C-alpha cells in the first residue's frame with residue numbers, strides 16, 4: 158500500500174513541479190507586466206504544492222528523502238508527471254491553453270481529494286484547491302479572451318488546442334496504482350472525473366469559439382514513467398544543474 | 409516543580425507576536441493576518457503553530473525567522489514552530505484591526521463579493537479589475553475609475 162501511495166503522491170507532486178518550472182520560464186518574458194506577475198504567482202503556487210506533495214511522498218516512503226531530494230536528485234525515468242506538463246511553452250496562448258487544460262483537471266482532482274480517507278492527502282487538497290480555483294478562473298478567462306479575440310489570436314488558440322488535446326487523455330488513465338488508491342478511499346478513479354471535465358471544456362471552448370477535436374487518441378507514458386518526451390530531460394538539466402554540480406548546496 | 413518558574417503568560421506572548429509585522433505587508437501584524445493559530449507551553453518549550461497563507465508563499469521562512477527572533481528578544485529560549493495546514497488559512501481570519509490598517513495603507517481588504525467594496529484612496533465605487541494576481545500571492549490588482557489610481561486588493565480565499 159505505501160508503495161502505491163508513494164507512487165500516487167509522486168504523480169501529484171511531479172505534475173506541479175514540472176508545470177511550475179515550465180511556467181516560471183515566463184518570468185520576465187510575458188507580453189505585459191500583469192501577465193508576467195500572474196504567471197510567476199501561478200508557478201509559485203505550483204512549487205508550493207510540490208513541496209507538500211513530495212514532502213509527504215518522502216515521509217510515506219520512509220527512506221529519509223525530502224521533497225528537495227525527490228525534486229533534484231531523481232532522473233527522468235523516475236518522474237511521474239503527465240506528458241502535457243513537460244511540453245515546451247510555445248507562445249503565450251499555448252502556455253495558457255495548457256494551463257487551462259491542466260487547471261480544469263486539477264480542480265476536479267483536488268476537490269475529490271478533499272474527501273480522501275488519508276487525512277494528510279485531504280489537508281493538502283483543501284489548501285491547494287483554493288489556489289487552483291484562482292488559476293482555473295484566470296486561465297479559462299484568458300482562453301476565452303484569446304479564442305474569441307482577433308483572427309490571429311483565434312487561429313493560435315485553435316492550433317494550441319489541436320496540439321495539446323491529444324495529451325489530455327493521460328490525465329484520466331487508470332492503472333493498478335489508481336485502483337489501489339480507489340480501494341483504500343484515498344483518491345478517486347481518474348476516469349470518474351472525465352464527464353465533469355468534458356462539460357467544463359465544452360463550456361469554455363464554446364465561449365472561446367474554439368472547436369474541440371473529435372479524436373480521443375492519447376499520448377501517454379509520463380504518469381507511469383514508461384516513456385517521457387525528449388523535453389523532460391532538458392527541463393531536468395536546467396532545474397537540477399546546481400544540485401548535480403554542487404551536491405548538498407543550500408541557501 | 410519547574411512549572412512555577414515565571415513563564416510568560418500566553419496572552420502576553422500573543423501581544424508580543426502582535427508587534428511582529430508581516431514581512432510583505434508591514435502595516436499589519438502576523439496576528440492580524442491570522443496565520444498564528446496557537447501558542448502554548450509544552451513544559452519549558454513554547455510551541456507556536458503557524459499556517460501558511462499560500463502554499464508557495466516565499467515569505468514563510470522569513471515569517472518563521474521573525475517569530476523566533478521576536479520571542480528570543482523577549483527572553484524565550486526554547487521555541488518550536490509547528491506548521492499546520494488544516495484547516496487552511498482563510499481571509500476570514502484577518503482581524504478587524506488588520507482590515508482597517510490594510511485600508512489605511514492603501515490595500516482594499518477582502519470581501520465576500522468577488523472584488524473590493526471601495527477604493528482605498530478616495531472611497532470611489534467605480535472599480536475595475538486589472539489582474540487576478542498582484543505583487544504578492546495574496547493580492548490582486550484593481551483600478552479606481554473615480555480617482556484613476558491603481559490599488560491592491562487583498563484576495564478573498
Ligand SMILES: [Zn+2]
Nearest residue numbers: 527530552555
Ligand atoms: Zn479612487
